[in-house]
Amino acid sequence: MTPMVNWNEIHTVLLDMDGTLLDLYFDNYFWQHYVTEHYARRNNTSFAEAEVFLKARFAREQGTLNWYCVDYWTDELGLDIAAMKYEIRHLIRPRETTIAFLDTLKRHHAQVLLVTNAHRRSLELKMEETGLGEYFDALVSSHDLHKPKEDPSFWGELAKSHPFDPARTLLIDDSLPVLHSAQRHGIRWLLSIAKPDSRGMPRDTAPFAALHTFDDIMPIPACTA
Numbered sequence: 705m706t707p708m709v710n711w712n713e714i715h716t717v718l719l720d721m722d723g724t725l726l727d728l729y730f731d732n733y734f735w736q737h738y739v740t741e742h743y744a745r746r747n748n749t750s751f752a753e754a755e756v757f758l759k760a761r762f763a764r765e766q767g768t769l770n771w772y773c774v775d776y777w778t779d780e781l782g783l784d785i786a787a788m789k790y791e792i793r794h795l796i797r798p799r800e801t802t803i804a805f806l807d808t809l810k811r812h813h814a815q816v817l818l819v820t821n822a823h824r825r826s827l828e829l830k831m832e833e834t835g836l837g838e839y840f841d842a843l844v845s846s847h848d849l850h851k852p853k854e855d856p857s858f859w860g861e862l863a864k865s866h867p868f869d870p871a872r873t874l875l876i877d878d879s880l881p882v883l884h885s886a887q888r889h890g891i892r893w894l895l896s897i898a899k900p901d902s903r904g905m906p907r908d909t910a911p912f913a914a915l916h917t918f919d920d921i922m923p924i925p926a927c928t929a
């Protein structure tokens with residue numbers, strides 16, 4: 705499926721952070737290796753044993769706010785998650801065409817919101833490292849709205865503080881459950897990301913079209929609004 709966007713019909717662009725604007729390699733490395741290593745050391749166990757335990761533990765919280773909550777995992781695992789992310793912050797990187805895309809969006813005068821399930825502290829660290837914050841009208845963490853993007857009522861809550869017309873809105877998000885949730889709210893333009901982790905494999909994102917690079921939906925015509 706070829707990603708298609710009619711820019712003349714789009715007034716609001718909602719962009720996910722991890723795996724969409726930023727390379728998911730950081731998060732995958734952090735949770736799958738760095739946390740596992742530290743957890744194994746702290747509990748005097750092998751990497752393999754820690755890996756089995758953590759995989760099952762993470763699976764239980766997938767799609768919930770806990771899954772994305774720095775404080776929750778700090779308490780659960782007895783590890784200072786925020787400090788550990790800070791230690792490897794040099795691995796936080798925008799995807800290749802992210803900055804050019806955001807720069808073009810700015811000139812298009814669309815309302816551009818970063819909408820993430822990431823905890824405020826992760827969001828702030830990532831904005832600090834990448835400088836992407838300046839490209840947005842607002843940075844929204846789902847923790848502020850007390851529900852994850854996977855919950856279809858999230859989008860109505862978001863519209864209360866940042867009004868948008870679902871029929872004239874584009875959401876780009878690597879998460880398929882999030883895209884389905886947005887679709888249920890009536891958001892018309894929905895795109896996924898083919899390879900959220902630059903070192904991972906491309907995925908099947910059906911029924912949603914996926915971007916390989918933001919160049920797939922550029923250039924964006926000059927604003928008509």
Ligand SMILES: [Mg+2]
Pocket residue numbers: 720721722723724877878879
């Ligand atoms: Mg994501």
